[in-house]
Amino acid sequence: MLVKQKIRFCLRDAVATAQGKGDLPPVELPEIVIEHPQDAIHGDFACGLPLKLARSMSLPPMNIAHEIAKYLSLPAEIARFAIAKPGFINFTVQNTWLWNQVETILSEGESYGNLDLGKGMRIQVEFVSANPTGPLHVGHGRGAVLGSTLANVLSAAGYQVKTEYYLNDIGTQIDNFRQSLYARYLQSQGKNVALPEEGYMGDYMIALAEDICQEYGDKLLNMPEEKALLEIGQIGLEKILENIKEDLELLGVDFDVWFSEKTLYQEGQYNEAMAMLRNKSCVVEKENAVWIETSTLGEDKDNVLVRGDGSPTYFASDIAYHYDKFARRGFQRVIDIWGADHQGHVPRVKTAMAALGIDPAQLEVITYQLVTLRRGGEIVRLSKRSGDIVTLRELLEEVERDACRFIFLSRSADSQMDFDVELAKRKSADNPVYYVQYAHARIASILRLAEQKNIQYNQGDVSLLTSDPEMTLIRSLVLLPETVEIAATALQPHYLTYYAQDMATVFHSFYKQCRVISNDRALTQSRLKLVEATKIVLSKTLHLMGMSAPEEM
RNA sequence: GCGCCUGUAGCUCAACAGGAUAGAGCAACGGCCUUCUAAGCCGUAGGCUGUGGGUUCGAGUCCCACCAGGCACACCA
Incomplete structure (x- = not known):
């Protein structure tokens, strides 16, 4: 048990004793917070409990502190305590305890610092999960570093952690990707064709198409368009996925599980989850589509599960996916790490979980604010479809891995982050x-x-x-x-x-x-x-x- | 317009679920290498924590309003 915790208990017991003897009024205790004073003069640990109790006990904090002090039985690690104005109780640890800790560290080695907070609870951390339709950009790097570090930390804290990458390998964006790539391929083969209106415009698609031309020549030209689209889509996907894995490896990130969205439809999770929702009668058909009535479950509006053309939405997939995490695989806690652009999706998924009978509190979503990229003073806009992006690879070729991780990690997820590429390169040495x-x-x-x-x-x-x-x-x-x-x-x-x-x-x-x-x-x-x-x-x-x-x- | 995040030193960011004198790094200035790595150490300077109210013994932290920036509000993901 951490010393902090022992101090907490000894304070709690002292108050209870004082109350039992009638020296302090029998009011309910707030949570006892133990902190480290800023100034070492105040000792190693401090507690402002008397200040917090002053109101409910209607007594001056210093009086309360003295009453508590009468009944304090200090843990062995603590040498002494002191009462300080305006109502703190400060604790100083024993030197012998500190010396013993040095020996403890030496004997425990790198397992020093490990805790039993999680008590072996199974927890999943899902992160990155970028569409395999293009290279990872700098923002994905932030999510990757956040997720992999969090997984390490949770593991050290006594959880049984699995890391996972959700691979969107089916759906509208994949269709779009296929068509864009096929168009680029045809162009490489000297055909004059246009790209799809909302297609993937990035230069990497041209390079990818040329790469495929090198490898496959005109093979894909000599087959029906339907077949060629599927084939080239598969080839392209695999190549991009390979790239993504290399990028992540450069950043020192790997995953226990790569989870394919497609399998949700092949192995029944989608059907099961949808059937459950129907049973709860929160699914309706209207406007030629299938909707989940999230508005009656506390959301602003209803959401489409199945489109007019019969294809499921991303949201439907996500429901099935999270259903799989909890119901099929039995994770007790799941942590998703998403970019802030998915913020609005959080309450919907949680609401859907509740509708499936899963406690939404088991799902924790960390959204990290987007990375604004600069080159010197100039802001670089990020968009995968327009293709004007700075890739994670580009960054990693210029900034060393550890430095890169440190920069990503040293800002809290909540704060928007400026990543100046020029600066990161130039200052990598300090x-x-x-x-x-x-x-x-x-x-x-x-x-x-x-x-x-x-x-x-x-x-x-x-x-x-x-x-x-x-x-x-x-x-x-x-x-x-x-x-x-x-x-x-x-x-x-x-x-x-x-x-x-x-x-x-x-x-x-x-x-x-x-x-x-x-x-x-x-x-x-x-x-x-x-x-x-x-x-x-x-x-x-x-x-x-x-x-x-x-x-x- | 509804919602979420942010606003702290010149710049980039912290501040341990409200605590004692708001801290680092970079940039600036002044010192320190005949001794285990100077990628280091010591010091100086730099702040009305966006603004205005409120709650509290106490507010960067909580509440309300406003200002500014970002994100999101699709039969995209």
Whole structure:
């Protein structure tokens, strides 16, 4: 159990005791929030509970604090507490506990920081899921980094995580893609044909068509259009999917499952979900189409499930898909990561889940704001169909993977993001990620030197670590578990980037002030333990973020 | 027009479900390498947290109104 939690309990018990003895009025307790004071002078943990209780108890906060204090029985990790105006109770941890944590980190290695929050619960994280009709663009990169990091974090927090990419391999856009590609192919073969009105206009389609010409020649010319369309569509899809997979690999992202939309129609999920909706009588036929009456379920309007031409909409597929996640595969929680342009879709899907008898709270959708791309001062507009896009590949050819991940990760999903390609390229060398990795490499270098000098330190005495830089460093190390906790609970992996930077700052400062390998044999051994623990924590944090922890730079 | 997100230092962003003096990086300025990596350290400067009300012992954070930007409101996905 985290120390934070133990403090929470000891406060709760103290209030209950005080209330039992009649020293405090019997009011209901609010949630007890334990935080880290900004100023170290106030100790390691702080709680403003007396302030929160002042109103309901009609007593001055300082009086409440003193009453609580009378009955506090401190957990072993805490050395002392203090009451501070206007009504805080501050706690300071035992040095022995901090020293023990260094040993704990050394013995646990990179499993340090892992938690049992999820208790093995099965959770799915679905992300990217871009249509295989064109290359990934920069925005998809953001979703990919967000999703893969979140999956790592949840896994560390004790969930059984599966990652998934939903492949839209059927439907209107795929038909459109086929026709666009076929037109480009015919053009490559010297035919004078026009592209479909709303077709995919990007130059990559020309390159793709030429690529197919190289490989297949005029083979597709000599077959009926119907057949050629299907054939070329399949070939094109596979090639683009291959590209998408390469892009994701460059970004260090992979998936446990690639889920094909088409299979929803082949394996019955679609029919089952639709039948269930009909049974709940929230499906009607009107205006020559099949609708779900979402308006009677709390939405603004009804939505079409099956078009006039008999083909299901994306929404219908999505209902079947999520039905599959919960009803067939039994995930207890599902996290979807979508671009903000799908924002409006969230309540509809949740409403449909409720109609299927699935608790909508089991589905959590994280929408990330769109990436605005700049080249210098100029804004680049993104549109796959018009083709004027900056691809993820283009970005990755210019900006290194770890740097790219760090930039995407260091903004909260809610905030719109400016990604200046020029800047990212130019500044790649002083991106914060290198600052963090440099700290790791520096430690590796110290440990190499210790090895060269044949210094054994497993008998090192960590209680020799008493100076400010040393204790500050240990205090930073022990924040890893709660950083994982908050990132996993809030589903906000950007906390990791800030923790990583803090860790590096504290280490670099320690490094400047404390020589590790010195003539003081005993101190050398204890400091070697400390820096090795630091290396573990840095490495773990970098790995959670999907970045490398280099031994040298 | 309805809804969602955002507005914090010159720029890019944080602020741990309301807390103590709002923090980093970059850019600017001034110092620090005969010792384990200077991709580093130490310091200076930079703010009416978009505006106006409200709730609270306490508001960047919650509520209302307004201003500005983004997204979305399809028988596209």
